[in-house]
Amino acid sequence: MRESLPGLLVAVPLAGAALVPLIGALFRRGARETALVLHAGVFAIALALFALVQDGAPIAYAMGGWPGPWGIELRLDGLSALMALLTAGMACFAAPLDLSGRRSGAAGGRTSPFGDSLLRGVLLLLLAGLLGIVATRDLFNLFVFMEISSLAAYTLIAAGGGKATIAAFRYLLAGTAAGSLYLFGVGFLYALTGTLNMDDLPVQLAAAAPGAALATGVTLIAIGLSIKAALFPLHGWLPDVYVFAPTATTGFIAAVMAKVSAYALLRLLGETLFGVEAGAFVLDVLLWLGIGGVLVGGALAIAQTDVARMLAWSSISAMGTILIAVAVGSELAVTAALFHVVAHALAKGCFFFAAGALAGGLGLSRVQSWAGLASRLPGTAVAVTVAAFSLIGLPPVAGFFSKYLLLAATWNAGGAAGAAAFAALIASSLLAAVYLFRVLEAVWFRSPAQGSLLAEAPRTGPERLRLPRPLVFAVGALAALTLAGGLFAAAVERRLPRWPLPEPVGAASDLSRLDSARQEGAGTPGRRVLR
Amino acid sequence: MIPPPGVIGVGLLAVMLVAATAALFARDLLVAAALFGVFSFAAATWFALVGAVDVAFTEACVGGALSTILFVSAAHRTRRWLD
Amino acid sequence: MSPAPGKTRLRHGVPRILGALAFAALLGGLVAGIRDLPRLGDPASPAATHVSPRFIEAAARETGAANMVTAVLADYRGYDTLGETAVIFAAGLGCLIILALAAADRRETPPPGLTHRFGSPILDVSARVLTPWILMFALYVLIHGHVSPGGGFQGGVLFGSGLVVVRLVRGRRGPAFGPGPRAALVLACAGVLAFLGIGFLAMAFGGEFLDYGTLPLGGDEAHVRELATLGVEAAVFAAVAGTVCVLFATISAGVRETEAARSAGSASPPGSDG
Amino acid sequence: MIFGLSAIEVVATLLLAGSLFFCLAAVTGVLRLPDFYTRLHASGKCDTAGLSLALVAFALLAGDALTVVKLAFLGFFAAIANPTATHALGQAARRSGVPVWTARHGPPR
Numbered sequence: 003m004r005e006s007l008p009g010l011l012v013a014v015p016l017a018g019a020a021l022v023p024l025i026g027a028l029f030r031r032g033a034r035e036t037a038l039v040l041h042a043g044v045f046a047i048a049l050a051l052f053a054l055v056q057d058g059a060p061i062a063y064a065m066g067g068w069p070g071p072w073g074i075e076l077r078l079d080g081l082s083a084l085m086a087l088l089t090a091g092m093a094c095f096a097a098p099l100d101l102s103g104r105r106s107g108a109a110g111g112r113t114s115p116f117g118d119s120l121l122r123g124v125l126l127l128l129l130a131g132l133l134g135i136v137a138t139r140d141l142f143n144l145f146v147f148m149e150i151s152s153l154a155a156y157t158l159i160a161a162g163g164g165k166a167t168i169a170a171f172r173y174l175l176a177g178t179a180a181g182s183l184y185l186f187g188v189g190f191l192y193a194l195t196g197t198l199n200m201d202d203l204p205v206q207l208a209a210a211a212p213g214a215a216l217a218t219g220v221t222l223i224a225i226g227l228s229i230k231a232a233l234f235p236l237h238g239w240l241p242d243v244y245v246f247a248p249t250a251t252t253g254f255i256a257a258v259m260a261k262v263s264a265y266a267l268l269r270l271l272g273e274t275l276f277g278v279e280a281g282a283f284v285l286d287v288l289l290w291l292g293i294g295g296v297l298v299g300g301a302l303a304i305a306q307t308d309v310a311r312m313l314a315w316s317s318i319s320a321m322g323t324i325l326i327a328v329a330v331g332s333e334l335a336v337t338a339a340l341f342h343v344v345a346h347a348l349a350k351g352c353f354f355f356a357a358g359a360l361a362g363g364l365g366l367s368r369v370q371s372w373a374g375l376a377s378r379l380p381g382t383a384v385a386v387t388v389a390a391f392s393l394i395g396l397p398p399v400a401g402f403f404s405k406y407l408l409l410a411a412t413w414n415a416g417g418a419a420g421a422a423a424f425a426a427l428i429a430s431s432l433l434a435a436v437y438l439f440r441v442l443e444a445v446w447f448r449s450p451a452q453g454s455l456l457a458e459a460p461r462t463g464p465e466r467l468r469l470p471r472p473l474v475f476a477v478g479a480l481a482a483l484t485l486a487g488g489l490f491a492a493a494v495e496r497r498l499p500r501w502p503l504p505e506p507v508g509a510a511s512d513l514s515r516l517d518s519a520r521q522e523g524a525g526t527p528g529r530r531v532l533r
Numbered sequence: 534m535i536p537p538p539g540v541i542g543v544g545l546l547a548v549m550l551v552a553a554t555a556a557l558f559a560r561d562l563l564v565a566a567a568l569f570g571v572f573s574f575a576a577a578t579w580f581a582l583v584g585a586v587d588v589a590f591t592e593a594c595v596g597g598a599l600s601t602i603l604f605v606s607a608a609h610r611t612r613r614w615l616d
Numbered sequence: 617m618s619p620a621p622g623k624t625r626l627r628h629g630v631p632r633i634l635g636a637l638a639f640a641a642l643l644g645g646l647v648a649g650i651r652d653l654p655r656l657g658d659p660a661s662p663a664a665t666h667v668s669p670r671f672i673e674a675a676a677r678e679t680g681a682a683n684m685v686t687a688v689l690a691d692y693r694g695y696d697t698l699g700e701t702a703v704i705f706a707a708g709l710g711c712l713i714i715l716a717l718a719a720a721d722r723r724e725t726p727p728p729g730l731t732h733r734f735g736s737p738i739l740d741v742s743a744r745v746l747t748p749w750i751l752m753f754a755l756y757v758l759i760h761g762h763v764s765p766g767g768g769f770q771g772g773v774l775f776g777s778g779l780v781v782v783r784l785v786r787g788r789r790g791p792a793f794g795p796g797p798r799a800a801l802v803l804a805c806a807g808v809l810a811f812l813g814i815g816f817l818a819m820a821f822g823g824e825f826l827d828y829g830t831l832p833l834g835g836d837e838a839h840v841r842e843l844a845t846l847g848v849e850a851a852v853f854a855a856v857a858g859t860v861c862v863l864f865a866t867i868s869a870g871v872r873e874t875e876a877a878r879s880a881g882s883a884s885p886p887g888s889d890g
Numbered sequence: 891m892i893f894g895l896s897a898i899e900v901v902a903t904l905l906l907a908g909s910l911f912f913c914l915a916a917v918t919g920v921l922r923l924p925d926f927y928t929r930l931h932a933s934g935k936c937d938t939a940g941l942s943l944a945l946v947a948f949a950l951l952a953g954d955a956l957t958v959v960k961l962a963f964l965g966f967f968a969a970i971a972n973p974t975a976t977h978a979l980g981q982a983a984r985r986s987g988v989p990v991w992t993a994r995h996g997p998p999r
Binding site for chain 3: 583584586587589590591594595598599602603606607609610
């Protein structure tokens with residue numbers, strides 16, 4: 003069972019993506035329930051994998067029984083299991099929500115001939131794509147699953163209708179360019195090495211002469227993934243998407259999607275290509291871009307009056323933070339980056355779900371319109387406060403500890419770059435404090451404006467303000483997790499994978515594996531590959 | 534051993550380049566769709582020339598036939614001319 | 617801060633210059649990089665010496681597919697093909713969702729589509745003569761993919777195109793031919809599920825996901841793999857053909873009847889079937 | 891034997907030359923004729939003729955029964971599809987009101 007889990011991790015949501023629309027088209031009912039069961043199942047698989055890799059040994063899986071570099075290998079180690087767990091978990095929060103971006107005013111709203119089963123299928127497709135990126139050890143396979151996740155994301159965003167469609171189209175243009183650049187880069191690497199396997203690639207590259215082709219390939223891959231990860235200055239597609247997409251989609255995408263691309267960047271540049279001169283150089287460049295992203299994102303977030311747009315710029319700042327840590331690349335820095343990925347995903351997911359619920363359901367999209375929220379929706383106000391504390395980096399929530407680790411890591415890194423990164427991180431917290439305290443002030447200390455929805459609505463009775471129950475659950479649970487991540491920070495930090503990642507048992511040298519496979523002749527390839 | 538593409542290959546690449554650029558700047562969506570079809574057929578021939586017959590076949594099916602049909606159908610849903 | 621969406625900014629000014637510079641840099645980088653690469657088709661290049669020899673030597677023996685491309689696509693890298701099928705499926709779902717929701721947004725019944733037969737007797741006869749050949753050729757491409765270029769993907773596209781040709785010529789008024797949107801969606805879903813089902817079956821019999829060799833089909837492993845590959849190709853065929861029909865049905869659903877077509881005489885009210 | 895070519899090769903060369911002539915005529919017609927319909931006429935007729943002649947030439951040169959059958963199929967389908975496509979184009983142009991050139995429009999450019 004243990005051995006087959008990585009295969010199931012991707013195959014189950016993929017099967018769900020076809021099964022749920024099929025059920026919707028044939029029976030018109032049961033699609034939602036099936037989708038929820040599948041999401042829970044995927045989460046259970048990810049959780050089991052995360053628990054299994056805690057002992058340090060990664061679980062490898064050869065698709066079709068063909069070992070790399072001939073076939074496609076998956077591998078779940080601490081890092082990928084963590085990302086898989088985060089992705090599957092966030093999908094569970096988004097799954098029960100209404101994916102169609104229906105505004106509550108429009109009764110009856112929009113219906114496709116197949117109900118919402120198509121959208122639920124697309125969400126599973128997005129999940130499958132992200133998990134495929136996380137699990138794979140193959141460069142081209144990563145591209146395939148990047149395309150799956152991107153296409154699914156465009157669809158989910160465009161389902162919001164109106165401006166969301168235009169935002170999705172711009173995202174599509176950026177994403178297609180990014181995918182093409184990545185594919186070009188992979189083409190360069192394949193032409194130079196003849197392999198697509200991430201374990202085999204460094205071995206082959208060590209033999210290949212460094213040159214312009216290698217540098218071009220690495221740069222193209224870095225640019226492509228940076229666009230997908232919305233890293234400054236390639237973030238242009240992000241704000242509109244986060245503002246106009248349906249609530250459930252925004253919460254999920256904002257929490258994990260860019261981070262999965264950043265994960266791929268870490269895998270390729272930090273692990274596979276790090277020995278290559280161009281790879282190390284690109285990481286240096288990325289460090290300074292990360293610093294730029296932190297400052298620009300934070301500064302522009304202050305300038306926004308719309309909560310969702312402010313959060314979108316804050317996400318660009320956060321991606322810069324993660325990028326800095328990845329580029330520093332020490333053990334502590336990567337641990338800090340992962341902690342920050344988790345903390346930010348939980349807090350940003352919580353904040354976006356809340357903002358989407360208020361903006362989409364009640365029309366409260368501007369910061370001023372949240373005035374007096376605490377008196378009418380106290381639970382939401384508390385959750386938003388916890389999330390804001392985490393985003394700023396205040397104790398006792400998860401964001402404080404991740405920021406602390408980040409600061410320690412950049413301080414230890416030393417040098418001009420380290421000092422600049424340290425200063426940028428401090429600045430990012432201060433900027434976040436400026437724009438988030440504005441929200442908190444409105445929520446807690448202002449009274450609702452005369453004639454506004456919050457002032458008019460009765461405090462009790464059936465007419466009182468309420469948010470959809472699944473949204474309340476998602477917001478509350480994510481806030482609780484953010485708080486728990488801070489209270490049990492030591493335990494969380496202990497479970498984060500260590501960098502550099504341990505070598506998989508049995509695959510000490512990929513060359514020896516290749517040679518043994520060659521000596522076997524071309525008989526049946528080893529069925530059970532390394533674990 | 535596949536022979537190098539030679540003059541015909543270079544000519545096909547030139548056709549692809551010109552067709553793609555022209556499609557990019559075409560004001561008439563139907564013209565753009567037709568130019569894209571030209572691009573696809575040139576690409577398919579080029580793939581066949583360098584020995585990737587399977588890819589050439591796929592390109593001819595998808596790019597030459599199907600996507601042209603879909604582009605024209607889609608152009609009918611919008612205004613035909615870009616302004 | 618950010619401009620309203622829908623305003624294309626890349627028309628003039630600084631962004632346009634930046635775009636041109638980025639394009640020039642990309643082009644320069646590509647040209648500089650390509651000069652370093654091995655020549656096209658160079659037998660001594662790493663791409664030809666590292667992984668490929670194994671495929672060339674062993675593919676037919678191990679997978680039973682004489683066409684090496686099929687062996688690599690459907691067997692060695694079958695997982696990629698599964699992903700590509702999912703990509704196509706995602707495109708079909710996306711079109712269906714976005715266009716159907718757009719129609720629902722405008723609070724109108726979906727336009728009836730190509731209501732008029734813009735065909736003529738000549739087109740009609742030609743379609744009658746050609747379509748069976750196209751559909752048969754599609755099946756041939758599917759089945760013959762083991763030994764010659766082709767396979768499920770190309771076959772599916774051809775099959776879908778054949779159905780589309782009939783719809784183009786006959787419009788919706790003629791006798792129903794080919795699947796409607798719902799049936800096409802079911803076909804596409806069933807294709808993707810069948811691919812995954814073969815993978816799960818292999819797991820159930822103790823192999824890895826998509827490890828066809830473990831399937832209990834009798835005969836030696838190469839033969840079993842050959843049969844399973846055919847099954848996978850058929851699944852891709854169904855998924856692609858279904859998606860093509862979904863795409864065409866949804867995209868052409870909004871095509872307005874032109875003035876000229878009306879004057880050419882389509883008497884029946886639009887939307888008489890669907 | 892003429893110029894070291896066998897009789898079959900000579901015939902094939904002549905056919906190819908004829909094919910080239912028709913293709914050239916088609917191109918000239920498309921470029922020089924005054925309106926859509928006459929150009930369509932030129933390209934449709936001459937392309938079909940040129941293609942058919944070329945296919946016959948290839949069949950003569952092939953020397954392989956299977957290839958000949960495949961070429962025959964090609965010719966068959968081209969003979970149906972090409973005129974039909976021309977017809978469909980002309981019909982569509984007529985219905986959407988593409989103007990017809992007459993002598994009143996003056997001599998062709």
